[in-house]
Amino acid sequence: MADKLKVTVLGCGNSTGVPAIGNLWDACDPNEPKNRRGRSSIVIEKCGKTIVIDTGPDFREQINRENIGHIDAVLYTHQHSDHVNGIDELRVVRFRSKRNYIPCYGNAATFGDLSTRFHYLFDGGNHALYPPIIDFNILGEAHFGKAQDIAGLEIIPFEQDHGTCTSLGYRIDDFAYSVDMYRLDQRAVSALKGVKTWVVDAAAYNQESNPVHANLRTIYELNKEIGAKQVYLTSMSLAMDYQTLLSELPPGYAPAYDGLVIEMDE
Ligand SMILES: [Zn+2]
Structure with a gap:
């Protein structure tokens, strides 16, 4: 079993998906096809x-496409529907892996909403066939910016400003994931500093400003300090065509695509 970190992009679309x-x-x-x-x-x-x-809503198809059956834990970034609506599929994940609960992590607002x-996933449904299946662990102030033991791996959660709510980014080793945010404060930047590979929300693309998502200018600015190669x-x-992005972006920047595999060297 490889000790090196492997990341697979299950999906990289915004809330509408492509095509909408x-x-x-x-x-x-x-x-x-990468669009x-x-x-x-x-x-x-x-x-x-x-x-x-x-x-998200495409979770079952994404997991089947990558042939993943067992999941040790789920990290939630925030409570928006396009990031959580596939949570019901965890019933099958739990059943397959013969466990009572699936460990999940997220902030208090995400817990409250979910x-x-x-x-019924938290308290149990109105029949013995539907037991509670989620063991939700709330990540709060004491955890942000510090390595947490999650399923035996060291993961650093950090807060991100997503306009309408606070989302969580996650760092593991030299990799970090920052979906759904429009700006990052100094604490978040400190948590990200030194990562080699950064997967980041760019839904606002070339818009002048956007109150919820980051545009390219914001990403370039943040990465001056973060230093991801x-x-x-x-x-x-839908505004972001794969080949157009490839030709427009500077070296070290690329659009992700569904199924992209990132192998990190240790
Ligand atoms: Zn969102």
Whole structure:
């Protein structure tokens, strides 16, 4: 079993996915397979452990595509539907892995929202066939910026400003994932400093400003301090064509695509 960190991009689309319903592709070339994007999520594998970040509406298809059956833990970035609505699929993950609970992690707002909307996964449904299946661990002030033992792996959660709410970014070794944010404060930048590979929200692309998502200018500015040698864009919208991005972006920057595998050297 490889000790090195392997990251697979399960999905790199924004909330609509690409194509959006109605087979809308907008600027994205329908003939480029890398433009077909599910909602944003990644899976991290190291030392035989498998951790998923977010379970969006495309979760079942993404997990099957990558042939993943067992999941040791789920990290949630925030409570928006495009990042959580596949949570019900964890019933099957739990059943397959013969455990009582799936360990999940996220901030208090995410716990509050999920435990209300999907209460039966937390408290049990109204029949013995539907036991509670989620063991939710709240990440708070004491955890941010510090390594946490999650499924035996050291993971550093940090807070990000997503405009309408606070999302969590996650760092593991020299890799970090910053989906759904429009700016980062100094604490977040400190947590990210020195990563080699950074997968980051770029949904605002070339918009002048956006109150929820980062644009390219913000990412370039942040990375001056963070120093990631390889940056992959995620949460990409219908305005972001894969080949156009490849030709526009500076060295060290690239659009992610669904199924992209990132192997980290230790
Ligand atoms: Zn969001």
